[in-house]
Amino acid sequence: MASNEALLPVTSRQDPLSESRSDQIPETRRRRPIKVHLAIYSGLLLIALYVALIVTHDGSTAQHGAKDETSTESRARLAGVSEKSNDRVSKLSDDRKVEAFAWNNTMLSWQRTAFHFQPEKNWMNDPNGPLFYKGWYHFFYQYNPNAAVWGDIVWGHAVSKDLIHWLYLPIAMVPDQWYDANGVWTGSATFLDDGSIVMLYTGSTDKFVQVQNLAYPEDPSDPLLLKWAKFSGNPVLVPPPGIGAKDFRDPTTAWKTSSGKWRITIGSKINRTGISLIYDTTDFKTYEKHDTLLHQVPNTGMWECVDFYPVSKTQVNGLDTSVNGPDIKHVIKASMDDTRIDHYAIGTYYDSNGTWVPDNPSIDVGISTALRYDYGKFYASKTFYDQNKGRRILWGWIGESDSEAADVQKGWSSVQGIPRTVVLDTRTRKNLVQWPVEEIKSLRLSSNKFDMTIGPGTVVPVDVGSATQLDIEAEFEIKTEDLKLFFDDDSVEADKKFSCETSGGSTARGALGPFGFSVLADESLSEQTPVYFYVTKGKHSKLKTVFCTDTSRSTMANDVVKPIYGSFVPVLKGEKLTMRILVDHSIVEGFAQGGRTCITSRVYPTKAIYGATKLFLFNNAIDATVTASFKVWQMNSAFIHPYSPDDLSVPSRT
Amino acid sequence: MMMMMTMVMVMVSEGSIIEQTCKETPDFNLCVSLLNSDPRGSSADTSGLALILIDKIKGLTTKTLNEINGLYKKRPELKRALDECSRRYKTILYADVPEAIEAISKGVPKFGEDGVIDAGVEASVCEGGFKGKSPLTSLTKSMQKISNVTRAIVRMLL
Numbered sequence: 071m072a073s074n075e076a077l078l079p080v081t082s083r084q085d086p087l088s089e090s091r092s093d094q095i096p097e098t099r100r101r102r103p104i105k106v107h108l109a110i111y112s113g114l115l116l117i118a119l120y121v122a123l124i125v126t127h128d129g130s131t132a133q134h135g136a137k138d139e140t141s142t143e144s145r146a147r148l149a150g151v152s153e154k155s156n157d158r159v160s161k162l163s164d165d166r167k168v169e170a171f172a173w174n175n176t177m178l179s180w181q182r183t184a185f186h187f188q189p190e191k192n193w194m195n196d197p198n199g200p201l202f203y204k205g206w207y208h209f210f211y212q213y214n215p216n217a218a219v220w221g222d223i224v225w226g227h228a229v230s231k232d233l234i235h236w237l238y239l240p241i242a243m244v245p246d247q248w249y250d251a252n253g254v255w256t257g258s259a260t261f262l263d264d265g266s267i268v269m270l271y272t273g274s275t276d277k278f279v280q281v282q283n284l285a286y287p288e289d290p291s292d293p294l295l296l297k298w299a300k301f302s303g304n305p306v307l308v309p310p311p312g313i314g315a316k317d318f319r320d321p322t323t324a325w326k327t328s329s330g331k332w333r334i335t336i337g338s339k340i341n342r343t344g345i346s347l348i349y350d351t352t353d354f355k356t357y358e359k360h361d362t363l364l365h366q367v368p369n370t371g372m373w374e375c376v377d378f379y380p381v382s383k384t385q386v387n388g389l390d391t392s393v394n395g396p397d398i399k400h401v402i403k404a405s406m407d408d409t410r411i412d413h414y415a416i417g418t419y420y421d422s423n424g425t426w427v428p429d430n431p432s433i434d435v436g437i438s439t440a441l442r443y444d445y446g447k448f449y450a451s452k453t454f455y456d457q458n459k460g461r462r463i464l465w466g467w468i469g470e471s472d473s474e475a476a477d478v479q480k481g482w483s484s485v486q487g488i489p490r491t492v493v494l495d496t497r498t499r500k501n502l503v504q505w506p507v508e509e510i511k512s513l514r515l516s517s518n519k520f521d522m523t524i525g526p527g528t529v530v531p532v533d534v535g536s537a538t539q540l541d542i543e544a545e546f547e548i549k550t551e552d553l554k555l556f557f558d559d560d561s562v563e564a565d566k567k568f569s570c571e572t573s574g575g576s577t578a579r580g581a582l583g584p585f586g587f588s589v590l591a592d593e594s595l596s597e598q599t600p601v602y603f604y605v606t607k608g609k610h611s612k613l614k615t616v617f618c619t620d621t622s623r624s625t626m627a628n629d630v631v632k633p634i635y636g637s638f639v640p641v642l643k644g645e646k647l648t649m650r651i652l653v654d655h656s657i658v659e660g661f662a663q664g665g666r667t668c669i670t671s672r673v674y675p676t677k678a679i680y681g682a683t684k685l686f687l688f689n690n691a692i693d694a695t696v697t698a699s700f701k702v703w704q705m706n707s708a709f710i711h712p713y714s715p716d717d718l719s720v721p722s723r724t
Numbered sequence: 725m726m727m728m729m730t731m732v733m734v735m736v737s738e739g740s741i742i743e744q745t746c747k748e749t750p751d752f753n754l755c756v757s758l759l760n761s762d763p764r765g766s767s768a769d770t771s772g773l774a775l776i777l778i779d780k781i782k783g784l785t786t787k788t789l790n791e792i793n794g795l796y797k798k799r800p801e802l803k804r805a806l807d808e809c810s811r812r813y814k815t816i817l818y819a820d821v822p823e824a825i826e827a828i829s830k831g832v833p834k835f836g837e838d839g840v841i842d843a844g845v846e847a848s849v850c851e852g853g854f855k856g857k858s859p860l861t862s863l864t865k866s867m868q869k870i871s872n873v874t875r876a877i878v879r880m881l882l
Binding site for chain 1: 852
C-alpha cells in the first residue's frame, strides 16, 4: 500500500523531468500524426526515434520543468500542504529512465515473511489486546477479511507458546452490534485482581460515532479464548462534551490507583492539541471522567493508540501496569495521526490527580524531535506486561511501502514487527531500550563467524549461502591513527544539520563513515539495502553516531517508497559500536547499541530475491579502517499456520 | 433588516467555504470547479468535500478504464502497457476508492489519505509504462492533479 510515504511525482516537487515530458507529448503528437502512422510500420526505426525523443526531451525541457516545479512548490508551501509528508517522498527522476516495471508473481510471492506475524491473506493493521493467559500468548489484530486494503475491520486472533510460532485462530470479534457496526477497532486487555480478563475496545457505531465497549471471554476455562462476549450495556463510554464524535478511540490497559480504583486513558484532540483523557472506574461499566487530562501537547494533532506504563529506573525487567513507586518512571506513548510516527516520552506520573509531566518538555510526546520506538516504518504500537516472564513486550504494526496494486496482486498487506522487550536504558536514563524477544533465537540454524578488517572504500561479499532470512550480530571498531575518540552520550540530537536523510545516504563518504552491511543485495549491487553507522565529529571533539537504513537503492521498482531512515544513537564511553539486523524477505529490522535506536524498513527487490540475494560488508569512509567482528545465522521459518488439535498436544509450560 | 443581514452573511460565508478550503490545496481553480460542479458542494463540511472529490476520482477512473478498453483495438502494439494500466486503474476503482470512502466516513482519515495518494501513484505508474508515448496523458495527469487536491483536503481532517 502506498501510504503517506508514497510517491508525490504529481506536484512535481521531486521530478521536473516527468512533469515536463508529459507536457510535451500531446503537442508533439498533434504536430505529427502522419509520421506516427508511418512510424508504426518501421519497427526498429521506431524504437530509435523513441529513444532519441526521450533523450532530447530530458535535455531541452529541464529548464521549463524546473520553473514549473518552483512555482508549484512555492504555491503548495504557501497553501499550507503539509511538508512533513515531503520527507518521505522518494524521487522518481532516476526511475523514469528505467524500463517500465510490472510486478510478477515470482517477485511478489518472495515478499512474504517467514518469521514475522502476518495473516494468511488480506489487510492487517493495529495490534490489539495482547496478553498471556493459561500458557498461551494471545495476539489480536485489526483485520479486513475481504480485501488487501483497510476496511470492514474485525479482530483477528492468534496464539503462541513463545511469541514466535503463531497459530491462527478464528476471528474473535465482528461488527455485529449497533455500537460496533462500522468497525471493531483497537483496544486493550486488563487483568482484574481475580485473574479474569476484561477487554476495552473502540466501536464505530451505526451512526459513525466512536465509542468504547467492554468485552470478556465467553469461557474463561478455554485457554484459547476462542469466543468473546460483549457487555449488554455497551457502550460504556461515549465521546464527552467538547470531544469530536470521531476523535475518541483506542482505550489503554487499566492500572490501579492508590485508592483502589482502575484508571484508563484515551487519546483525542482539541483543535490541533493532542490530548489524553483520563477516566476512573471500579467495574469497567461506569466511569468518572477527570476534568484534567493525563497530558496534552499543542500542535501534535490527534493522538491514536495511546499507551501508558511504568518502567524501573534500576532494573531491567518489565513491570505490571499498576506498579508505582520511587524507583519508577512512567512512559506516555502516542501514535501521531498526522505524521504516522509513534513517539514516546519519559516522565513522572502523579497518581493523586492523574497527571503526568515529561522529564524533558522540549522532546514532549508528539513533538517532531521527540524520541521514537523506531525510526523507520512502525506505527500503532502497543505494549503489554508479560507476567509469564516478567517482561514488558512491544508490538508494532509494520505497513507496506509499496503500491496498493501490488498489495492487491499479492493478496496481502502488512506484517507485525518481531515482539520486543522494552526497558528504560539504565545507563542513560533518558531513553528506552528495545530488543527482539529471546525466543527468536530458537529460529537460529547454522551460523558463520567472521572477523574482517576493511579499509576505506571497500565492499566485501559475506558468504553465508542463502541471505533472505538472517540474524546478524556485529561489533565494529574504527581505527584511526591520531585522535582519542570520545563518543557523545547525549540522547538528544543537538546537531540538526546532520541526519541520515540529509547526509546523502550510504554513498556519501565521510572521514569516519558510513560503514555497515548491505542486505538484500544482488551480486552486482544494483539492488541493495545498506544498514550502517555514520560517525562524525560533533561539538568539543566528541563523536556523534547516527544509525541508518538506506532503502533508496533497494529496488529497481518505481512504484515503491524508498526512504532513508535513521537517527542519532547514544554511544557511551567504553562501548564498541554494535548492531543487530534481522532480515526476513521484505522486512529488515536494525538495532543499534543494544536497541537504543531501532529502524524497521520494508524492502521490495526485484532481482535480489531467492537464491540471488547476497550479503555484503562495506566501509565507505575516506580515512578510517574498520574492523568488524560478526556472526550471521540462517533463520528458520516460524511455520505460522492455522491451529489444529495436534498443536494442543504441545505441553504447556505453566 | 437583521434577518436580511444574517441571510447575506450566511450566503457569503457558505460560498466561501469551498474557496477557503481550496486555497489550502495545490490547485485552487481545479478544486473550486470540481466542488462547485457538485450540488452537495455548497453545504458540505470538510469530510463532505473530500467525499465529493473521491467521487470525482471514481468517475475519472471509470472514464479512463473505458478509454483503456477502447485502445486495445486502436493501438494493439500498446497491449502490455494497457494491461498494466488496466490493473492499476482497477486498483483505484476497487481498492483505493472504497477504502477512502469508508475511512473518511468513519473518521479515520489517514486510511483515506493512503487511498487518495495511491490513486495518484497508480496513474503515474500507468503513464510511465508508455515510456513517453502515452495515449492517456491528459487522463493520468488529471488523476494526479485531483489526487493532490483531494489529499490536501483529507489532511485537513487529520
